Amino acid sequence: MTGPALSFVGVWTALIALGVFLYVLLDGFDLGVGMLHGFARDAADREVIMNTIAPVWDGNETWLVFCGVALLAAFPLAFAIIVPAVYFPILVMLIALIFRGVAFEFRFEDRVRRAFWDRAFQVGSFVAVFAQGVVLGAFIQGFRVEGRVFSGTSVDFLTPFSILTGLALLFGYGLLGAGWLIIKTEGALQDWARRQGRLCLIGVVIGIVIVSLWTPLMEHRIAERWFSWPHVLFFWPVPIATLAVVVWAWRALTGSADAAPFIAAILLFLLSYLGIAISLWPMIVPYHFTLWEAASSPSTQAFLLVGALFLLPVILMYSAWSYWVFRGKARRDIGYH
Amino acid sequence: MTLDPVLLSRIQFAWVIGWHILLPAFTVGAASYIALLEGLHLATGRGVYLPVSNFWIRIFAVAFGMGVVTGIVMPFQFGTNWSGLSDAAGNIIGPTLSYEGLTAFFLEAAFLGVLLFGRTLVPPWAHFIAAVMVALGALFSSFWILATNSWMQTPVGYTVIDGRFYPMDWLQIVFSPSFPYRFAHTVVAFYVTTGFVVLGVGAYTIRRGMFQDEGRVMMTTALALLAVLVPLQMFIGDQHGLNTRRYQPAKLAGIEALWNTGSEVPLTLFALPDQSRERNDYAIEVPYLGSLILTHSLDGTIQGLKDFPVDQRPPVAIIFWAFRIMVGLAVLMLLLVAAGWWLRYRHELFYSSWYLRACQVAIPIGFIAVLAGWTTTEVGRQPWTVYGLLRTAKSVSPSLTGYDVLLSLLVYAVAYLVIYPTGFLYMLSLVRKGPGPTAAAPIEAGRPQLPVRRLPSTPQSEEVP
Numbered sequence: 001m002t003g004p005a006l007s008f009v010g011v012w013t014a015l016i017a018l019g020v021f022l023y024v025l026l027d028g029f030d031l032g033v034g035m036l037h038g039f040a041r042d043a044a045d046r047e048v049i050m051n052t053i054a055p056v057w058d059g060n061e062t063w064l065v066f067c068g069v070a071l072l073a074a075f076p077l078a079f080a081i082i083v084p085a086v087y088f089p090i091l092v093m094l095i096a097l098i099f100r101g102v103a104f105e106f107r108f109e110d111r112v113r114r115a116f117w118d119r120a121f122q123v124g125s126f127v128a129v130f131a132q133g134v135v136l137g138a139f140i141q142g143f144r145v146e147g148r149v150f151s152g153t154s155v156d157f158l159t160p161f162s163i164l165t166g167l168a169l170l171f172g173y174g175l176l177g178a179g180w181l182i183i184k185t186e187g188a189l190q191d192w193a194r195r196q197g198r199l200c201l202i203g204v205v206i207g208i209v210i211v212s213l214w215t216p217l218m219e220h221r222i223a224e225r226w227f228s229w230p231h232v233l234f235f236w237p238v239p240i241a242t243l244a245v246v247v248w249a250w251r252a253l254t255g256s257a258d259a260a261p262f263i264a265a266i267l268l269f270l271l272s273y274l275g276i277a278i279s280l281w282p283m284i285v286p287y288h289f290t291l292w293e294a295a296s297s298p299s300t301q302a303f304l305l306v307g308a309l310f311l312l313p314v315i316l317m318y319s320a321w322s323y324w325v326f327r328g329k330a331r332r333d334i335g336y337h
Numbered sequence: 338m339t340l341d342p343v344l345l346s347r348i349q350f351a352w353v354i355g356w357h358i359l360l361p362a363f364t365v366g367a368a369s370y371i372a373l374l375e376g377l378h379l380a381t382g383r384g385v386y387l388p389v390s391n392f393w394i395r396i397f398a399v400a401f402g403m404g405v406v407t408g409i410v411m412p413f414q415f416g417t418n419w420s421g422l423s424d425a426a427g428n429i430i431g432p433t434l435s436y437e438g439l440t441a442f443f444l445e446a447a448f449l450g451v452l453l454f455g456r457t458l459v460p461p462w463a464h465f466i467a468a469v470m471v472a473l474g475a476l477f478s479s480f481w482i483l484a485t486n487s488w489m490q491t492p493v494g495y496t497v498i499d500g501r502f503y504p505m506d507w508l509q510i511v512f513s514p515s516f517p518y519r520f521a522h523t524v525v526a527f528y529v530t531t532g533f534v535v536l537g538v539g540a541y542t543i544r545r546g547m548f549q550d551e552g553r554v555m556m557t558t559a560l561a562l563l564a565v566l567v568p569l570q571m572f573i574g575d576q577h578g579l580n581t582r583r584y585q586p587a588k589l590a591g592i593e594a595l596w597n598t599g600s601e602v603p604l605t606l607f608a609l610p611d612q613s614r615e616r617n618d619y620a621i622e623v624p625y626l627g628s629l630i631l632t633h634s635l636d637g638t639i640q641g642l643k644d645f646p647v648d649q650r651p652p653v654a655i656i657f658w659a660f661r662i663m664v665g666l667a668v669l670m671l672l673l674v675a676a677g678w679w680l681r682y683r684h685e686l687f688y689s690s691w692y693l694r695a696c697q698v699a700i701p702i703g704f705i706a707v708l709a710g711w712t713t714t715e716v717g718r719q720p721w722t723v724y725g726l727l728r729t730a731k732s733v734s735p736s737l738t739g740y741d742v743l744l745s746l747l748v749y750a751v752a753y754l755v756i757y758p759t760g761f762l763y764m765l766s767l768v769r770k771g772p773g774p775t776a777a778a779p780i781e782a783g784r785p786q787l788p789v790r791r792l793p794s795t796p797q798s799e800e801v802p
Contacts, residue, residue, distance in 0.1 A: 055450070058405055062442045068412045069435040076427020083416025083423075084734035090417055091745045094410050095752050101406035105399055106759055148424055150734075154741045296428045299504045304432040311439045322450060 008301035012074035013291050015308060019070060021273055023063035025176070025266060030057040032177020034100060034125025035170070036196055037118075045189050046118070052184040052330045054104060059319055061097065073304050077148060077294040078284040085143045085150045086135045086157050093131035100124030126170065133169030137162030140215060140276065142286040161214060168207025172269065174200035175249075179262030184330045197253045197261055205246055208272060212239065215279055221287065222279045235278055242271045340739020343730050346418040349746045351715075353410050355708060356753050360404035362707045365479055365524065366531025367397045368472035371452070373558070375465040385550045390468075391456070392551070392772035393535075396764050398453050403760050405441075407753075412438070418742065422722050422732035426502045429495060429510055430485050437481035444474025476524065483523055487516035489723050490714070491584045502723070514584050518577040519714075525570045526710060529670065530703025532566060535559040536677075537700035538768055540693040551772040553687060556696075560681065563674045571667060575630070581717075582631055585724060586640045588717035591651040592660045593627060594620075598641040602627035606661075610653040615643060649720065656717045663709040666702055673699055 030053040040046045072079040103121035107114050144152035178197030216223035249264035282290045378386035415423050451467035494509030495502045539555025582589045594610040604626035608617035628637040680686040722732040
């Protein structure tokens with residue numbers, strides 16, 4: 001669409017892909033921790049679990065805003081078609097994130113209703129994750145489009161497939177959360193987190209297998225992408241590597257390594273992400289508009305790129321620094337009042 | 338009655354932004370006030386500034402957190418409900434909204450943690466710098482949001498191809514004709530809002546008889562700031578009005594409920610505007626004053642609503658009254674500040690029980706004025722989203738039905754009616770505790786291991802007695 005001389009579509013694709021992946025990874029683990037919070041054995045454990053994410057969760061969530069507004073700026077057509085098509089999952093996610101976010105503060109002050117805000121934190125995490133999984137499923141299955149607008153209804157998103165991806169993401173974020181807790185805790189609580197991690201891993205594997213079989217059956221273009229020669233040669237290392245990482249993750253969750261389960265979970269997400277990208281490339285509105293067709297004007301992309309290339313590294317550095325500051329095990333006997 | 342997705346989407350946007358704007362209305366000013374207190378502490382070495390600063394940092398933290406989560410809702414509204422606008426104007430409002438996101442992110446990632454948790458971990462000057470940076474971040478955030486809004490009110494620097502806006506000149510876009518006035522007017526409004534919160538909380542603190550010194554610091558600093566800010570705001574508001582007359586004459590005619598074009602226009606103090614019959618009922622008018630205020634001359638000409646096609650007029654009654662509420666509150670503010678200075682001159686400020694009580698009652702005055710002002714400018718730009726170019730009805734997401742939007746509106750309504758009262762009571766309890774020395778408890782060795790205050794740790798304490 002745009003002249004090849006001055007196109008920022010590639011850069012913006014990379015930046016938004018990075019933003020989405022960072023969001024999924026970062027808010028993924030703290031949403032996962034939020035879900036596991038509901039299954040904790042006692043109040044003391046719940047407190048430690050909450051403290052492992054308290055200093056970082058809001059920074060993590062800001063990546064969601066970045067992804068939203070960057071999509072609007074760089075690919076406005078995609079934003080204008082996709083977001084209304086998932087009207088209700090987005091609504092539910094936002095409300096869940098609000099309740100979950102304020103629970104961090106309110107549970108301390110509102111003693112009378114602390115049980116309510118703890119529940120809001122746990123249920124909010126669950127609902128937000130499920131809604132995100134549903135959005136993912138709706139995105140993969142594609143949208144009804146006429147001209148430049150979404151032409152379906154606000155319940156189009158709801159299909160067995162999107163419910164499946166919703167459930168799969170619950171286990172996926174749960175796995176990330178368990179991996180994070182294994183890093184940040186020790187003793188009985190850590191053993192508990194390993195058990196939760198194994199449970200989640202089983203769910204993740206089932207989810208990945210079903211989605212991997214379902215998508216090529218659902219969409220012939222995806223089947224061609226994966227099963228035609230010579231694509232097989234380039235792409236099949238992805239599922240094979242996934243299998244290897246699953247084995248490694250299981251061993252890490254049954255062993256005693258601190259960081260390995262989290263790293264394995266990250267790798268699983270990276271490989272699944274790659275798998276989806278391979279299936280859909282170069283579509284940004286499956287199966288109607290490519291990245292180039294949905295892109296904003298070069299002037300728009302350039303104007304934002306100036307600031308993004310300056311600010312994003314700074315933000316990444318500060319985020320890394322803040323994780324470094326709060327490194328180490330969260331413990332129950334040290335706090336401040 | 339059929340459910341109109343456009344009207345319901347407008348109500349929904351008004352609902353989520355109306356609640357959200359209350360938080361920046363306080364936090365933008367509070368961030369600057371905290372920076373001022375930290376600076377005063379550094380400059381004078383007086384110990385009293387520290388507990389006052391810590392007190393406001395605690396309240397700021399709650400308001401900021403609520404501002405973040407309700408702020409996340411906002412950009413998604415452009416997709417869920419206003420995808421027509423996103424498709425048509427995404428090339429222009431996309432980057433400006435993104436810059437706001439990046440700025441907020443920058444502020445959050447970098448300096449907020451130091452401000453909230455770092456009092457004993459970094460030297461005082463570094464804490465002061467953190468406070469200044471948080472205040473600057475809040476101002477930058479406002480800058481980009483208002484740049485976006487101002488471009489939509491007074492669009493320039495664009496070209497239209499196939500019904501979509503494309504950028505031609507970014508400098509013009511960011512600094513559109515109404516932007517300087519809107520930015521100044523809004524930021525000063527936020528400062529004034531915070532000023533009256535500080536004044537009222539200071540008065541409350543003094544009335545309770547505890548923390549006298551801290552209460553006095555709050556009242557004197559707030560009165561000093563408000564003595565400058567309130568008159569300044571009236572001047573900026575007047576200038577903003579002249580700008581509106583030039584670029585959005587239909588909005589101005591609506592604000593004044595002026596139907597016929599004319600010179601020597603009176604100022605309508607009270608009226609019940611009747612949009613369909615194009616007249617005002619029960620009008621109370623002051624001769625010449627309208628022309629004098631709006632054109633700065635007795636015989637200045639002002640365009641009336643009848644000059645504009647019926648389908649290009651804003652809802653007159655709403656903006657007529659919202660504007661009068663805002664101006665009326667401004668007059669009240671001026672009286673309150675003047676009375677404060679008069680009492681101060683007579684050394685009675687801290688002992689006048691009626692005045693302390695009045696200040697306490699006036700705590701929400703800025704918030705109401707901000708909402709009234711925002712209503713005036715936003716309802717006044719109807720029926721357009723991009724003024725004169727893109728109709729609101731064309732901006733809504735075409736796939737939405739009335740029932741879709743009714744359902745989402747109800748969900749937002751219930752959610753905000755749970756969150757806001759809870760947050761309000763939380764901040765109220767922090768105010769009740771007062772500016773005690775609690776926050777300065779030393780943290781041993783390095784950063785806190787647990788960033789969240791600990792719950793009473795015995796399991797029994799989980800149960801409500």
